[in-house]
Amino acid sequence: MFDLPVIRARVPASTANLGPGFDTLGMALNLYAWIEMKQSDETRFYLHGDQLKGVPGDKSNLIYEVAQMVFEEAGVSVPELEVSMYSDIPLTRGLGSSASAIVGALAAANALIGSPLSEARLFDMATAIEKHPDNVGASLFGGIITAVWDGIHAQCIRLDPNDHLEVLVVIPEFELSTTKARGVLPAEIVLQDAVYNISRSSLLVGALATGNFDVIAEAMKDRVHQPYRAALIPGMAEILQEAPRHGALGAALSGAGPTLLALVDGRAQRKAELERYLKETMQRESVPIRMMWLKPEAQGVRVYTGGESQHSFLDIIKGESVL
């Protein structure tokens, strides 16, 4: 019965939209979740680290549910699983924790049964579960992706991130679910706003593809979702407008928020100024935050197929070489 291998997967966090690319642009970040999955006689979850507090440790866990979708699709039965997980990706903050769980579960479950499903099929399934392709595409393929979904199939083009691109994230100490942040959006937008966003989103893809950073401040502006979501995040409207004056290439809400993100040219000398500006602005708004310098992650989900190890799961992920 227990003839299936032990699967370990490392999945990157992601930031979606990058301003104007609502539900289409995504970028993987060098912040990760790790999942170990194996067949078991009884379903058990081992959830490690501060970021997974409150996540269910039974069959209602998203990872178990998504893994079962893979088995069903492939026509195999693996009803009981042992899942260990550690994550550095904060939950419900706009850094793609749900996408990382979905992509990690899809990739691990598929590998567990010998990878019968193609990457393209996993992308379709991930998008159908998450409902938009931006985060899941970035976690699956890494780099920067520009994606479309027709309700059945997802397609994307992946760009290698420019080596000089760095990302400063400002993570408020409160949760904002994607469902709530989508609930404040209007059902329809006017033509001028559509043109405003299409032109900037296209410019941004061009800028990121060519390394022409000069246009990024303009290219990250948005009229489709951020103006509506700004009411949910004190300090956001000011930061999006002013961050370029303090050393950012441009700034945006990360995904559905509440995290704010500044793109930065790593060669610039104004990182301390930007940090100070962001900290002071959020302090003035009485919003506790933490800040993190990140880089775009070129690699998407990485899957390791192995056997039982004499090392503990946490030791294994700390020293990735023994994966």
Ligand SMILES: Nc1ncnc2c1ncn2[C@@H]1O[C@H](COP(=O)(O)OP(=O)(O)O)[C@@H](O)[C@H]1O
């Ligand atoms: N490892 C996980 N296991 C189970 N559920 C998870 C996991 N990670 C995230 N989730 C689910 O995803 C939700 C957060 O998703 P969402 O509101 O889209 O925010 P985020 O921007 O972090 O993706 C959590 O409240 C939880 O229900």
Ligand SMILES: N[C@@H](CCOP(=O)(O)O)C(=O)O
């Ligand atoms: N395009 C989506 C992205 C949601 O990202 P998340 O990381 O907040 O889940 C949206 O803007 O609603």
